[in-house]
Amino acid sequence: MSADVNPFESLQSQIDEAAAHMDVADDVVERLKHPERVLETNLTVERDDGTLERFKAFRSQFNGDRGPYKGGIRYHPHVSREEVKALSGWMVYKCAIVDIPYGGGKGGIAIDPAEYSETELERVTRAFAAELRPLIGEDRDVPAPDVNTGQREMNWIKDTYETLENTTAPGVVTGKSLSSGGSEGRVEATGRSTVIAAHEALEYLGREIEGATVAVQGYGNAGSIAARLADERGARVVAVSDSSGGIRSDDRLDPRAVKSHKEETGSVVGYPDADSELTNEELLTADVDVLIPAALENAIDGDLAEDVEADLIVEAANGPLTPRADDVLAESEVTVVPDILANSGGVTVSYFEWVQNRQRFHWSEERVNDELETMVVDAFDALTDAYENHGAEDFRTAAYVVAVQRVVDAYEESGTFPGA
Ligand SMILES: NC(=O)C1=CN([C@@H]2O[C@H](COP(=O)(O)OP(=O)(O)OC[C@H]3O[C@@H](n4cnc5c(N)ncnc54)[C@H](O)[C@@H]3O)[C@@H](O)[C@H]2O)C=CC1
Numbered sequence: 411m412s413a414d415v416n417p418f419e420s421l422q423s424q425i426d427e428a429a430a431h432m433d434v435a436d437d438v439v440e441r442l443k444h445p446e447r448v449l450e451t452n453l454t455v456e457r458d459d460g461t462l463e464r465f466k467a468f469r470s471q472f473n474g475d476r477g478p479y480k481g482g483i484r485y486h487p488h489v490s491r492e493e494v495k496a497l498s499g500w501m502v503y504k505c506a507i508v509d510i511p512y513g514g515g516k517g518g519i520a521i522d523p524a525e526y527s528e529t530e531l532e533r534v535t536r537a538f539a540a541e542l543r544p545l546i547g548e549d550r551d552v553p554a555p556d557v558n559t560g561q562r563e564m565n566w567i568k569d570t571y572e573t574l575e576n577t578t579a580p581g582v583v584t585g586k587s588l589s590s591g592g593s594e595g596r597v598e599a600t601g602r603s604t605v606i607a608a609h610e611a612l613e614y615l616g617r618e619i620e621g622a623t624v625a626v627q628g629y630g631n632a633g634s635i636a637a638r639l640a641d642e643r644g645a646r647v648v649a650v651s652d653s654s655g656g657i658r659s660d661d662r663l664d665p666r667a668v669k670s671h672k673e674e675t676g677s678v679v680g681y682p683d684a685d686s687e688l689t690n691e692e693l694l695t696a697d698v699d700v701l702i703p704a705a706l707e708n709a710i711d712g713d714l715a716e717d718v719e720a721d722l723i724v725e726a727a728n729g730p731l732t733p734r735a736d737d738v739l740a741e742s743e744v745t746v747v748p749d750i751l752a753n754s755g756g757v758t759v760s761y762f763e764w765v766q767n768r769q770r771f772h773w774s775e776e777r778v779n780d781e782l783e784t785m786v787v788d789a790f791d792a793l794t795d796a797y798e799n800h801g802a803e804d805f806r807t808a809a810y811v812v813a814v815q816r817v818v819d820a821y822e823e824s825g826t827f828p829g830a
């Protein structure tokens with residue numbers, strides 16, 4: 411794990427790599443590498459004991475050429491301006507590769523939620539929602555869950571916004587609980603697209619998901635569900651980890667039982683049916699067919715990449731590989747399905763949620779999952795088409811060639827506003 415690689419610079423170099431294979435003017439590319447605006451704010455919130463505490467919070471609106479800014483809100487002690495800028499940029503290209511009508515945004519609060527009570531977290535969330543209120547809206551900027559946030563936080567944001575605006579606007583935020591206007595399938599969507607992407611990539615490589623061995627780093631929303639759905643498609647999940655460490659089985663871990671163990675104890679570590687424990691580094695270099703990083707950025711840097719044994723990496727997390735890791739893995743012929751495609755299920759089902767909210771209509775889980783599968787498979791086909799026909803040297807560059815072109819088209823077709 412490399413803490414000194416700036417994820418925003420990684421994003422910029424990914425855009426440059428793609429642009430090198432495209433016919434786009436340098437000044438247009440430059441515009442695609444910087445956020446349109448970033449809110450940086452201090453939330454002062456009362457603790458349960460009556461004292462006040464200050465939290466730094468951010469929302470980056472990276473690019474709105476294709477529609478409202480869209481992207482999650484993260485609660486983590488390491489949230490920073492640079493991280494939020496990178497994450498918001500990745501959202502732009504993620505929405506473009508799956509061709510949903512959104513731009514990209516991302517937000518976060520520098521907080522370790524494990525240190526606060528539920529009532530404190532509600533006050534922090536509502537304080538942030540009040541700061542965000544002038545910037546967000548169903549057609550302006552639509553937040554969603556990310557690391558350490560979920561339905562509960564989204565419900566609070568929706569309620570704060572609707573109360574302050576004196577309206578009903580369920581589509582102001584996605585990832586809500588079902589009774590607050592959420593969609594079937596949203597909780598599973600990120601893990602689901604990860605497994606669809608793994609399936610497609612293995613097939614492209616002439617292999618099958620059935621019987622493939624899988625290691626998953628990070629056992630939260632994205633990782634635990636990817637593990638379960640991979641298992642349901644016949645893969646063998648043999649190693650998983652979280653921030654406390656990892657576990658391995660010589661045969662097969664039962665992803666549902668591991669999840670129950672984590673819910674009961676707080677970690678996957680100590681799961682009774684594991685054969686051994688392993689460190690996160692050992693997990694990332696395990697000899698498996700498929701590696702799914704599903705934790706945070708920069709999990710695999712250039713040095714660690716030298717030791718990766720997997721044949722295929724499917725990025726459930728955003729930005730888990732540094733640019734140097736990408737180069738090393740390309741040299742070793744490890745195939746990487748990039749985050750902007752692999753984890754696009756989350757925002758795609760967020761889009762379905764938003765559509766349902768706007769129509770005041772509810773889709774079945776079957777419909778959500780079918781439409782998601784179609785969109786991820788179509789995006790994968792667009793990626794492989796660019797890979798085969800644009801000289802892109804890896805899947806990430808191919809995905810960016812498709813996505814950047816779609817953003818450029820929207821920008822150029824909109825013409826120039828007088829005075830701009
Ligand atoms: N939740 C969503 O809908 C989406 C999430 N993502 C991305 O997926 C990744 C994970 O997000 P979620 O699953 O939502 O978060 P989460 O908060 O539900 O889970 C994160 C997991 O990562 C583990 N973790 C943290 N640091 C770790 C480390 N150094 N080594 C191993 N494990 C570590 C945590 O223990 C936890 O199990 C993030 O990169 C996020 O941006 C991407 C698209 C959508």
Ligand SMILES: O=C(O)CCC(=O)C(=O)O
Binds near residue numbers: 482584728753756
């Ligand atoms: O569901 C969404 O709008 C965005 C989820 C997200 O933050 C992501 O894809 O990284």
